[in-house]
Amino acid sequence: MIKVAITNRTVPYEVIGKYGAGRVLLKPASEGTGLIAGGAVRAVLEVAGIHNILTKCLGSHNPHNLVKATIDGLCQLKDPTEILAIRGKSGSEN
Secondary structure (H helix, E strand, O other): OOOOOOEOOEOOOOEEEEEOOEEEEEEEOOOOOOEEOOHHHHHHHHHHOOOOEEEEEEEOOOHHHHHHHHHHHHHHOOOHHHHHHHHOOOOOOO
């Protein structure tokens, strides 16, 4: 099991997941956009509980590599409050 950082039913920031020759771009989307993704990537994002996202497959279109690349991208995500804590800042600072 992995923990996925989700804010407002989408990912907090843009990320590229990589596995082999497969690359998947995951971009946050505004509320109401829906899940814009192909078959293999869509299945992973639905299970993760993400409802609004834009995706693009880059490089290989092999479904096995795309699934693993999507999981890699989701693993790279961190919660914005966690990022601020690493930087030693509070949420009220700019």
